[in-house]
Structure formats: C-alpha cells, structure tokens
Amino acid sequence: MTDGTRGLLLAGVGGQGVILAGMIVADALVRAGYDVKQSEVHGMAQRGGSVFSHIRWGSDVESPLVEKGSAEVLAAFEWAESIRWVEYVRDGGAVVADIRTIVPPGSCTDRRAWSTNYPAFNADLFSDRRLKTRLIDASSTATELGNTRAANSVILGSVAAFLDIDDVHWEAAISKLVPKGTQDVNLAAFRAGRSVPMAQIPAPSPDPEGFSGPHEIDIRHDWCKGCDICSRVCPEYCLAVSVDGELTITNAQACTGCRLCEMLCPDFAIAIRPPGAQAIVPEAAVIGGLTR
C-alpha cells in the first residue's frame, strides 16, 4: 500500500444517496489538502442493488479502490450492507452502521420456511473482529431535526468522528453539494452525527412457524370447463390449462395452500387440502392427489 494513503468505504442500497455522500467526503478531503480518488459503479447497480463508493486519500493516491482489510472506516447506510462490506475494514478500524433494514424482495421467496434470511442485528459481529463499532439510527436523528432525508449527513457526522478532518472542510463540502434549501438541516444533522448515541438494537423477530409441505390440489375434472381463472390467479404458477382445455398441475410442489383457485373457481372443481388431510372430493376419484 502506498505510504500514508488511507481508505474509506461507503455502502448502501440503490437510491439511498451513497454516491452523493461519497462526493461530499471526497470534496471535504480535497478541501483539507489531500490528493483524493473516489470510485463507484453506476448503472444497473442503482436499481435497488448494492451500491458502494470507495474513497482513498493521502499525499499521492494510486489505486482508487480500497483493498480488502485496509479501510479506516466502513459507513453502511443499511444493516445487511454493513455485513457485506466488513471484510474491507482494517484490523482496528471502525464500522458505522445504520440499523435501517431494507429487505430485498428477492429474499421473500422461500415459501417453505417463510424466512427472508435477512441477517439479525448483532454488534458482536464487528467487535469480534476488533473493530470500533457504532450502530446508529440516523433516520430517527434526522427526523428529530425536521428532515428524514438528512439521515446521510448524520452518518457522515458519525464517520467524521473517526477521521482527522477539520469540520470547516466537512461543512463547506456539505453546504456545496446537498440540495439547495436543505443546507441548514444537513449541517445540523452532520453535527448531531458526531455524537449520535448508539442505537437500541431491536429484538430479533422470530420467523413464522414454517408449514409442513406442499398442499394437495384436488381437481374434479368432470366439473371443470377449462375457463383458466384458477391458472391465471395462482401466485405460484402451479396450474395450467392445456390447448385441449384440460386443467393440469404443472408445479405441485409449489402450492402454499392460499386457496385462491378454490375460492375463485366458478364450478367448485378445485379443492386444496393440507398435506396428509383427507380428500374432500370423492375418495374413488382421487389418484395420487389428482382426480379423474
């Protein structure tokens, strides 16, 4: 590593303002007289994906990228992102993590365990790695100051507490780069961020009781006229009507038992039953969950 060059990493979710925050940090460092490089990725990553900004400063900066295990500070604007990027922080470095949670919709897909696998709050995660840790609730602090959107300035204030940069430079950079008319609240948020209290970590919420397995879909074919209502409404795409107008089960394992098909069938031709439960349609007609 180049002598004296230091690194900082900002991370969050697309739309949180990570890139603007990175520009503010870089601008403050230039004002403080450093050579600065700041790197980020735009484009597809902005669409709700994980967004990061690397900042490096010193007398003569070479790489714009922070190497793993070398950042002074990681500032994460969202809890899960703090975990994703923690390996970039150097031994003895600091993590500022907002306890805001943004659960990605893509993790709401496990229709068996009904778990998002979103990581639980755990301050030990960082202290075990010998990192100075500050979990904050920036949004609450910013809301108290009158503008929730100033939360990023609270985070920057908290970052500033770990860096040796004069507040004059921070405040000049913030005033210059935040939207017009929000300078005052952002400056107040920055100052509050310097001494923002450790957030109360919310108690973990248990995942709901998982269910026992796919439900059975019983179809009474002699009542079904192939109208397609059930297949068009099934959230799990379990059903399909063939070109001959015959209703078939295309994805039996995926049924969660929501009963939309059963409730919307104008001909009462479908019944859903929990695994192991008795068939509702006449026993003789049941062939392995399907009826004929």
Place this chain on the structure above:
Amino acid sequence: MTLDVEPRVDDRRSVLLSGNEAVARGAVEAGALIAVGYPGTPSTEILESIAARADMDVRWSTNEKVALDVALGASLGGVRVLTTMKHVGLNVAADTFMTMAYTGVGAGLVIVVADDPGMHSSQNEQDTRAYARMARVPLLEPSDSAEAKTFTALAFDISEEFDTPVIVRTTTRVSHNRGVVELGPRTEKPVVGFDRDPQKYVMIPGHARTRRPVLLERLDRLSKYVEGSPLSSESGTGSEFGVVTSGIAHHYVREVLPDARVLKLGMSYPLPIERVRDFARSVDRLFVVEELDPWVENDLLAAGIDVEGKPLFPQIGELSPDAVRKGFSEAGILPKQISIEPAPSTVARPPLLCPGCPHTPPFLALKRLGAVVTGDIGCYTLAALQPLSAMDTCIAMGSSIGMAVGMAASGGADGPVVATVGDSTFLHGGIPGLADAVYSQANITVLILDNGTTAMTGGQEHPGTGTTLQGSEVTPVDLVGLCESLGVRDIRVIDPYDMGATFSAIEGAIAHVGPSVVITNRPCVEAPTKVRDTPYQVVADACTACQACMTAGCPSIVWSEETYEGRRKVVIDPVTCTGCTLCAQLCPPLAIIPVRVGEESDHD
C-alpha cells in the same frame, strides 16, 4: 445525475472530476465544437457534463453508428468533434469506424470508448483495444481523471497530425473515478471548412485501394511517434524485474509495488516496441499487467520480447489491487498474502425494476401467457430475474425482434413468441427488425415498452422524446405511425398500469396472425420526472398472505411479521411506493388500499 465541470472547490483551478467529466473537459479545452454519442454505462456522463455549454453543440444520436457518422461529417466539415459510446456501442459503429480509418478525418476526431471490465452494467466485457488493432487506429489509455483530460486533448492533436480517428479507451474504474484535475483554458478552434476530396472520402474500390497503403504508412509514422512520446513514462528502480502496464492497472501496480521499475504506456496501440525492448533488457524478468485481454502481452511476444502476464493477472473481470497483489505473489515477487477473514453471510441484493415501473405489468402478463420472450437491452432486462422470470433471451441492442422472427420461423417455441424492446432501443436498432418481421410475415408480437426516456442509463433524451440533450423541443418520432408505415396491421397502445387491459391487449395481439405491435404509454417513474402518486397500504386484517402481489416483484412490498395460516402477510413501504396501483389490482381480497391523506400507514 447532472454533473458540471465548473470548479467544485472554490477559488482553485484544481478540481475533483470524474473520468467522464475530465474527458469532456479535455474536449472543451481542445476546442471541440461538437460532441455526439449514444448513452451507455460507463460513458454516459461525458456528454451530460457539458450539455449546459452554450459554446458547444452537444447531442445524443439515435445510435452509436449514427453518432460516429455525425462525428465524421462534422470533422470533414472542419470542426473538432468528440464522440462517446460504451464498448459494445463500437460494434454498432464498427462499419463506419473500419472505413474511416481509411479516409482519415478533417479536423480532429476523437472516439471515447468506455469498456466495462467486470460487466457491472453490460452484456459482455470485450476489449476495445482489439478494434484499434483491427482498424489500425491509435488508442490512448488514461489511467485517472487527470490523464483523461490531458489524453483527450492530446488525442485531438494526434488525430489532426496523423489524419486519423483516435480512440481514447477508458474503463469503468477510470470513467467513474473522481480525482483531482488541473483546469486549463479553452482553445478556440475556428471552423476550417470542408475540403472536397472524393479520392479520399468516396470509398469506392478504386479509391479505397489507394487509401489502404496510406493506412499502413500512417501506422508506421505513429509507431515512430509513440517511441519518443511523453505518453509513455518510466518510474521506479531495480533490475530484478520490470512491469509494463497501462490504464487503471498502472495504479494497482504502483499500489502494491510502490518502488518497482514500471514502464507505463499512455498509448497502447501502436506500442513503443523499441522502448519496451530497451526496458526489457534492463531487467531480469518482465511482467505485463493489463486489464482484460493480453493485447500488449501478445504484441510484445510477437516482437520477440519475453514477458509474463496472463494468467498471473486474470483476463476475466476487473483487476484490483488485491488481484494484482495475488499475481505478483504467485510470481514470487511479493510474499504470500495473509488471508482476510471473509465477510459473514448476508442477503443477496440483485438490481430490480423500480417500484411503480411501468414495465412490470406487461411482463407479468407475458409470464402468465407462457410466452417465449426475446428481450433486449434496457431496464426491462431485469424482468428476466425472479420473481418475474419472464425473459428468455437478451443479446444486443435491437436483437429482440430479429430473434423473435427466427424463433417463430423455427417452430420450436413452446409458447407465443414475443419480442420486448424499449423505446430508445427500438429506435436505436429495432426498426430494421420490425421491417423484417413485416417482410417475412412473422407470427410474432413486438412489445414496445415506451417509457419516454433512455431509462437504464439514467434518463436520456432520444428521437422519440421530443426533447434534446441541450433542451430544445423537437418533433418526436410517432411510434404508431412508424409501425403503421412499416406495414404492421395490428397495433395496440395500452396503459400498462391497467393490468386487465394490458393482459387482454397482449393476448389479443398474440392471437393476431402475422406481426403485431403493442405499445405501452406510461412514463418512467424516475426520469425525466419523478412520478409519485398516493402510496398504497396493506390492511393487515384483510391480507390472506396469498402472495399474489409478490408475483410482481415490487421492491416496495416485503413480508411483514404477521402471518395467515403460516404464510407471511405483506407490507408496503409508504416512502418508496409510487401509487401505481398494480398490487391493489392483483390483490384478490382487496386488502391493498390508498393511504388516506394525512394518515400514516399503521401497518408498516
């Protein structure tokens, strides 16, 4: 994002600029009067950063080929012209590019091509340095913002001195890296005027044959020029080993080996072979560190210079200080790396269609209809991901329509064949495909997702928007009229926020025998104007946790802590919800309702 190149730090001429802003600044200082391109990550902000200048004509073209044609015309007319595109854009412009290498230019013409190693936002990671070799066009590789400015300005001089287009190749890490740049004054370059010279500019075979030797002779002169050019620079000490490098890789090498002997190439085609040969003689081992393909390495090996490069330094993906350190460690130059404790596991966070995206409902319909969907380049490509999972192909700009024609002709599709293409992409490369669909009477449906902007790259104007990059109002392309004139007999325009109408329009268009077109008409919710309507909320007591709303994959809807029959109920984030109503239309128990004015959602 709107960026400017005015000093960010007051009272100083040294300012913090992104590589893209610095490229634009280089063109400004070199006296370019016209800048033209097509948006594409990571190149887009170059033109945007100078759009506000009154002393320059800055414009988006319909596609990269048209942009390069415009640039060549302007150059022959005698003005310095900058043209910008991403790496795959040069494929589109390659037809003009390959022959303009023969004709040469009028006033300076610089082509900035932004490569995307690692494919942060691209469909491939091709290396533009291959094009330089194929066309025999010089290529400069800036390594940071400061060089992005000076190299771009210098490229105009080289272009005029050698009568050639010049490529400035950046990569994502140069384009999207901010660094300190010294600003200089703008040079005034008056319009020189067009010098009629059919022998040089009309490339009929007889004329082109006379230009081919000129091309090779020019390359010889360039090779001599680069030998003594200050574009190459040496640093460091020692004779044990040396490193030849270029672009961003230079900084990674300097980062991990601060004192090593390094020969940095500012122009990586043609190479200063003799200079490298001398450098090679002065060291025991010679390494080449370059991002992507081993072009420099191959050229040096061909010249009989023994080098080590790939696979020590990977040709797949971006380089990084970590990757360069690992390579030198494997080569025995650096000690073995200490392992970093890996990050604990966390949730995956792939990119998504935005809350309220008007692309979502049509793809939900296509999924239900079991369509074979040939997709295209744009935000809507994200419909290929879960939970929509409603796209089967995505190759290149405009490819969706031709591929649909072929897919239908094959008879191998197990569902109706539908091409999906955005408005900007349709105008860029889709029109010939639609003409082909009509010509071949292909039984396909073309879904034109007209959101009135080039959304994926941040919302740029195009010929269909009726506005220009510099704010003029112009006549927009009439998509319906265009499709009619191409001979499409079944054209439906729909509001994609009406799920029922969207479903039946697409179903009806699919039933039509022969080519049909469905055009959606809702604007992008993010650009050019943020669309925000009354947000919606979930009445928890009414929610049966059926997951019908979750099929849309809206980022504003996630599972709540409450359950119904063991399934998770859902909750809507009132801050990000745009009020598009799609989820409310999908909800069978009508549990999703607007947040009443003055009422915060009590279910979040």
